[in-house]
Amino acid sequence: MTKDKQRYSNAFTATLSGITDLFRKQKNVVSLSDKERLDGKNILITGASSGLGFEAAVQLAKRGAHIWMACRSGIPEKGEQVKKRSGSNHVEMMHVDLSDLDSIVALVNKLKAASVKLDILVDNAGMVPNKSRKTKQGLEEMFVVNYLSKYCLTRLLLDHNLFNNPDNNIPRIIYVVSESHRNPGAFDWDNFGAYKEYSMGKTVEYYGYYKLLLATFANELSRKINSPDQVNYSVFALCPGPVNSNIAREAPAIFKPLLKAVFKIFFRSPEVAVQPVIYFAASPEVKERR
Numbered sequence: 001m002t003k004d005k006q007r008y009s010n011a012f013t014a015t016l017s018g019i020t021d022l023f024r025k026q027k028n029v030v031s032l033s034d035k036e037r038l039d040g041k042n043i044l045i046t047g048a049s050s051g052l053g054f055e056a057a058v059q060l061a062k063r064g065a066h067i068w069m070a071c072r073s074g075i076p077e078k079g080e081q082v083k084k085r086s087g088s089n090h091v092e093m094m095h096v097d098l099s100d101l102d103s104i105v106a107l108v109n110k111l112k113a114a115s116v117k118l119d120i121l122v123d124n125a126g127m128v129p130n131k132s133r134k135t136k137q138g139l140e141e142m143f144v145v146n147y148l149s150k151y152c153l154t155r156l157l158l159d160h161n162l163f164n165n166p167d168n169n170i171p172r173i174i175y176v177v178s179e180s181h182r183n184p185g186a187f188d189w190d191n192f193g194a195y196k197e198y199s200m201g202k203t204v205e206y207y208g209y210y211k212l213l214l215a216t217f218a219n220e221l222s223r224k225i226n227s228p229d230q231v232n233y234s235v236f237a238l239c240p241g242p243v244n245s246n247i248a249r250e251a252p253a254i255f256k257p258l259l260k261a262v263f264k265i266f267f268r269s270p271e272v273a274v275q276p277v278i279y280f281a282a283s284p285e286v287k288e289r290r
């Protein structure tokens, strides 16, 4: 077992790793000055009803962007909260269940009908289930939400030409991954996408595997849609570090009070943890980065 594999092999070691990571010397992401505006930019954020996605909606709306919150729940109250906290009315909510491929198609059709051209996609939604569950299409839910939905959404947005891509604009695509993508030893291509049963003990291991798939996809997407001498889309995959969010909502009830306390004391608030997302969305320094 490699060192990284041990660090993210189960919920306990992953939580401990999150805490120790906070104390490691890390190069801080530059926090952006308020002068970096996104006035009029269309930004689609998945999983914007909670945690990091919700905070991204607030902070990007404050910078003048038109925010499209793609959410499974919290419609319309979370959108109203974003308007109130950001002081912007340019906030819309759209329903999507990312575990259902039909729902992703419906979301893209709604964006198309609204003639939206996206400048930025923040594909942030993610989950840590307490056991495997079958989706409407018979796939494994965490595989779909944490990886396949991102592939499908991006692919559909590109196929339907829903990114704003005139000659002088480089759309940005931002995926939220996790350090736990370092956990898996290898790809399991033979069983790619095959439904497998698991319980809580294996959840963190598969979570890391699906995050590795997502990070790899982001890398490959960037290679495919850009050419060596021209950047058409800037594609980023980032880990926000440990966040005091609702990500552990399915943890066993007996551990919840302890986890809640650990998250509150040691993990970053969404307001702080979201800074890398804001940086990659708004910084002029990464304009032509891929």
Ligand SMILES: NC(=O)c1ccc[n+]([C@@H]2O[C@H](COP(=O)([O-])OP(=O)(O)OC[C@H]3O[C@@H](n4cnc5c(N)ncnc54)[C@H](OP(=O)(O)O)[C@@H]3O)[C@@H](O)[C@H]2O)c1
Pocket: 018, 046, 047, 048, 049, 050, 051, 052, 053, 071, 072, 073, 074, 096, 097, 098, 099, 100, 124, 125, 126, 127, 145, 176, 177, 178, 179, 239, 240, 241, 242, 243, 244, 245, 246, 247, 248
């Ligand atoms: N928290 C951490 O320590 C940490 C560390 C590294 C990476 N991350 C990543 O950060 C991202 C944001 O997570 P978070 O920490 O902010 O957790 P969170 O508070 O639980 O937020 C997750 C968001 O994803 C949405 N979502 C889950 N399943 C969905 C589905 N089937 N359809 C549509 N939306 C769905 C949730 O919607 P509902 O509210 O409707 O459930 C929620 O808005 C995730 O990708 C996570 O893997 C988190």
